[in-house]
Amino acid sequence: MTDPTTLDAHWLEIYRHLHAHPELSGVEFETARLVAEELRALPGWEVTENVGGTGVVGVLHNGPGPVIWLRADMDALPVQEETGLDYTSLTPGVMHACGHDIHVAALLGACAQLSADPLPGTFVALFQPAEETGSGAEGMLADGLLDRFPRPRIVLGQHVSPLPAGLVLCKSGTLMAAADSIRVTFNGVGGHASQPHTAIDPLLMAASLVVRLQALTARQAATAATPVLTAGALHAGTRPNIIADTAEVLLSLRTFTDSSRDRMLEAIHRIAQAEAAAANAPVDPKVEPYDHFPVTTNTPGDTERVMSTLTSAGIPVMPLTHPITGSEDFGLFATAANCPSVFWHIGGMSLTSFTESDQSYMLTEAALPPHLPSNHSPHFAPDPLQALPAAITAMVTAARAEAHPQPLR
Numbered sequence: 001m002t003d004p005t006t007l008d009a010h011w012l013e014i015y016r017h018l019h020a021h022p023e024l025s026g027v028e029f030e031t032a033r034l035v036a037e038e039l040r041a042l043p044g045w046e047v048t049e050n051v052g053g054t055g056v057v058g059v060l061h062n063g064p065g066p067v068i069w070l071r072a073d074m075d076a077l078p079v080q081e082e083t084g085l086d087y088t089s090l091t092p093g094v095m096h097a098c099g100h101d102i103h104v105a106a107l108l109g110a111c112a113q114l115s116a117d118p119l120p121g122t123f124v125a126l127f128q129p130a131e132e133t134g135s136g137a138e139g140m141l142a143d144g145l146l147d148r149f150p151r152p153r154i155v156l157g158q159h160v161s162p163l164p165a166g167l168v169l170c171k172s173g174t175l176m177a178a179a180d181s182i183r184v185t186f187n188g189v190g191g192h193a194s195q196p197h198t199a200i201d202p203l204l205m206a207a208s209l210v211v212r213l214q215a216l217t218a219r220q221a222a223t224a225a226t227p228v229l230t231a232g233a234l235h236a237g238t239r240p241n242i243i244a245d246t247a248e249v250l251l252s253l254r255t256f257t258d259s260s261r262d263r264m265l266e267a268i269h270r271i272a273q274a275e276a277a278a279a280n281a282p283v284d285p286k287v288e289p290y291d292h293f294p295v296t297t298n299t300p301g302d303t304e305r306v307m308s309t310l311t312s313a314g315i316p317v318m319p320l321t322h323p324i325t326g327s328e329d330f331g332l333f334a335t336a337a338n339c340p341s342v343f344w345h346i347g348g349m350s351l352t353s354f355t356e357s358d359q360s361y362m363l364t365e366a367a368l369p370p371h372l373p374s375n376h377s378p379h380f381a382p383d384p385l386q387a388l389p390a391a392i393t394a395m396v397t398a399a400r401a402e403a404h405p406q407p408l409r
Ligand SMILES: [Zn+2]
Pocket: 098, 132, 375, 376
């Protein structure tokens, strides 16, 4: 039997390589190649590449038993890394700032352990592209995932988070928000900066929109499941002495119900139109939603069982009382397969990153303390020495227990 210490060292090396070589959504060519190569080297795994683009699917038949799908996403983000790690990204402007490199290395590590599992069951490992753009799961499903591979009894997935390494956060029911990206384009009238009365300034409309939207979430939408609305990008103009003729604002909206989503989309539309009207814009602004993610829902019953399995295996599990405002396309697999699914967050940070007051804030608020880097930050740096073994153990423990809901002994 392979020495687990050697295995960990290998997956650690794979993690560092992935971290240093991040690839953006949909172009995870080298990542997929590496995943397929590593998976083929493990006993029993049948590997299929190019599923829905760069997706890789591994199947391990260990005899009759339930089919368990295990999912990891592979893409990185357009972020310039500032962690200063010695395995920092070698690709300028691209970084594994969401920790999907941990997911890939951990699922490979889990596959290695499942190879050696003498118990029956079928495991399907999904290495999914393009989670960040909300198109990867959809792409794999559109490429016949459900017909080409054994259908799941349950789908399991996890996400590394900026919490203490190994701590699992989970809840039954709504776990994560729906997300929409929205592009708002204002058209004005360009002109000379010295003659603003001859122009209609779209930059001012965009800036007013961003300020006015803060009031939307703070006042109108301040219900128990308050949505989150962030302006992540604002593009306008080229020079100080030119009044631009267009301005674009990119928004990220997180909601927990369809009615809240509809209301927010309508309000964004109304406020954008009102800003354009107030500025006497020559045409209405364009408000275009794109990149939609559904609400992530954990199946009641199955979720409690997975949480108790992890707890029994000595993994600390913190039950969440409220859903998380992050979003995922993970839920699409179980929706398409009409089966249960369970997703959890697992801490990836070294304990030394947290003061005592951080820890008590986290326990009370079930949220990240304000000064610590979150996913997507250029400083997001999980500690793989702690995060990787924890994520491998969580995935293997849940997968084995789900394949054998009634223990053989
Ligand atoms: Zn992300």
